[in-house]
Amino acid sequence: MPITGDNLIGAGARRGEGETFRAVEAATGNSLEPAFAAATPADVDRACTLAAEALDTYRETAPEDRARFLEAVAEAILAIGDELIVRCMAESGLPRARLEGERGRTVGQLRMFAGVVRDGGFLEARVDPAQPERKPLPRPDLRLRQIAVGPVAVFGASNFPLAFSVAGGDTAAALAAGCPVVAKAHPAHPGTSELVGRAVQQAVKQCGLPEGVFSLLLDAGIAVGQALVADPRIAAVGFTGSRRGGVALMQTAAARPVPIPVYAEMSSINPVVLLPAALQSRGRDIGRAFVGSLTLGSGQFCTNPGLILAVEGAGLDGFLEAASAALAEIQAATMLTPGIHKAYCAGVAALEANPAVTTLARGLTGGIHQGQAALFATTAQAFLADHSLAEEVFGAASLVVRCPDLATIRAVLERLEGQLTAALHLDEADFEAARALLPVLERRVGRILVNGFGTGVEVGHAMVHGGPYPATSDGRTTSVGSLAIHRFLRPVSYQDLPDALLPAALRDDNPLKLWRRQDGTIIPPGA
Numbered sequence: 001m002p003i004t005g006d007n008l009i010g011a012g013a014r015r016g017e018g019e020t021f022r023a024v025e026a027a028t029g030n031s032l033e034p035a036f037a038a039a040t041p042a043d044v045d046r047a048c049t050l051a052a053e054a055l056d057t058y059r060e061t062a063p064e065d066r067a068r069f070l071e072a073v074a075e076a077i078l079a080i081g082d083e084l085i086v087r088c089m090a091e092s093g094l095p096r097a098r099l100e101g102e103r104g105r106t107v108g109q110l111r112m113f114a115g116v117v118r119d120g121g122f123l124e125a126r127v128d129p130a131q132p133e134r135k136p137l138p139r140p141d142l143r144l145r146q147i148a149v150g151p152v153a154v155f156g157a158s159n160f161p162l163a164f165s166v167a168g169g170d171t172a173a174a175l176a177a178g179c180p181v182v183a184k185a186h187p188a189h190p191g192t193s194e195l196v197g198r199a200v201q202q203a204v205k206q207c208g209l210p211e212g213v214f215s216l217l218l219d220a221g222i223a224v225g226q227a228l229v230a231d232p233r234i235a236a237v238g239f240t241g242s243r244r245g246g247v248a249l250m251q252t253a254a255a256r257p258v259p260i261p262v263y264a265e266m267s268s269i270n271p272v273v274l275l276p277a278a279l280q281s282r283g284r285d286i287g288r289a290f291v292g293s294l295t296l297g298s299g300q301f302c303t304n305p306g307l308i309l310a311v312e313g314a315g316l317d318g319f320l321e322a323a324s325a326a327l328a329e330i331q332a333a334t335m336l337t338p339g340i341h342k343a344y345c346a347g348v349a350a351l352e353a354n355p356a357v358t359t360l361a362r363g364l365t366g367g368i369h370q371g372q373a374a375l376f377a378t379t380a381q382a383f384l385a386d387h388s389l390a391e392e393v394f395g396a397a398s399l400v401v402r403c404p405d406l407a408t409i410r411a412v413l414e415r416l417e418g419q420l421t422a423a424l425h426l427d428e429a430d431f432e433a434a435r436a437l438l439p440v441l442e443r444r445v446g447r448i449l450v451n452g453f454g455t456g457v458e459v460g461h462a463m464v465h466g467g468p469y470p471a472t473s474d475g476r477t478t479s480v481g482s483l484a485i486h487r488f489l490r491p492v493s494y495q496d497l498p499d500a501l502l503p504a505a506l507r508d509d510n511p512l513k514l515w516r517r518q519d520g521t522i523i524p525p526g527a
Ligand SMILES: NC(=O)C1=CN([C@@H]2O[C@H](COP(=O)(O)OP(=O)(O)OC[C@H]3O[C@@H](n4cnc5c(N)ncnc54)[C@H](OP(=O)(O)O)[C@@H]3O)[C@@H](O)[C@H]2O)C=CC1
Pocket: 155, 156, 157, 158, 159, 184, 185, 186, 187, 219, 220, 221, 222, 223, 225, 226, 240, 241, 242, 243, 244, 245, 246, 248, 249, 265, 266, 267, 268, 301, 302, 339, 340, 343, 344, 394
């Protein structure tokens, strides 16, 4: 499939008349062909107009048709073949095996949402039948279902160019909910974005859907993204990236005459608590496993273990020795963009220059755009006194906080901002200590895990990839897993509508064969 550098607006491909830019080969910094041309305000307007026109038809597609469309997107992505992987490797610097795995996750995600749509449970159909004889007042017939919120703007993430990008989790959840999507390509992987965008476009056509169900806009700066979030037709936003970018979009969305929700996944340092018995019995093993998680993908995971909390002692010494030795052997790896590499180097330099911080180990040095892993340590007292030590350094850097006792670990956790994940390393003898920390962790994070690390999010029904601010802009939701569909839905009640006017999900004969909540009790179809 040739990459043209065009914006994909509805069924068409339109050369933008904005600034031109080229993708950058992550490993070398060299420009890649072709030139991409940024969308204009007229292009944003056209994409949003088409999305708004598509909404009422698309959101009422039969579940089977919508599920088949999601599966067709997955098939079309796979059909691009190796060209997608090769282009994505060049643009992101990520290795083949990682990107092949990420492509699998992307199509798996689309197929999972096809299953969610077929199941119909997301509609949350409820029926409270009329009670005309009720005293003192008769009860009306009330029925409820969830409907699509409207067109959704999706911002692709730089660090997951497939699974969190043009046809990633946000797009899959929004399309599953019945929302048209206008995606903004990340300028770090515009060629990958176009290839995937064309696959979605092709699936829209193949399934006979309105063309406005999907558009893809290009920009090397922020104008297109800002215009998109400000456009009155856009009803919600999905974003993964920096805190600065996420907050800017939240402000734009909140300042609109009609404010809309922004679901932004932003910064997280993902505390890892090493409890005493586990440290004592297997601190060295945990140290080696920690370095594996820390340096995965050059540390460019929002779930990266950036903060280690442990009580001082021989167990912690063993952990640090093993972790430092393992980290010192880690090859430097190409980072996603020169800008992300520069930000990583600045974050590491700030830690190195902090008098309260000790450098425990550095990985091997590398080429110009390669991140060199780093492990630092500080005391709980210094950590609590200096807020900058709790800021995310995006890349393979982590900070160990030496604590005098478990109460201090708790105090540090209480002071942290919202996080995506927290991990506890524990043995049975640590259960009591863990039990005391769980309420704090539940208040601070979206996912609590034991004897593991948060990198590598499972796509499933019980996953929460979210957390209190600033991990995300709205901790009540998730960006991974089937629950994500609820971000793009809104409940509507229908009071005393004749059966013929009700949506299929709520009709007396239950043609969609849904499990429905009747007078508060969940009833299977046909009961
Ligand atoms: N926690 C996490 O999961 C991640 C964190 N990051 C952090 O973000 C830093 C930069 O990485 P990057 O991927 O470029 O993330 P950014 O947040 O800078 O950009 C993400 C997307 O949002 C757009 N954007 C950013 N700011 C605005 C704005 N004010 N208005 C409208 N659109 C905006 C960008 O457009 P454009 O690029 O065209 O300006 C891009 O498409 C990293 O160094 C890291 O610290 C990055 C990836 C993931």
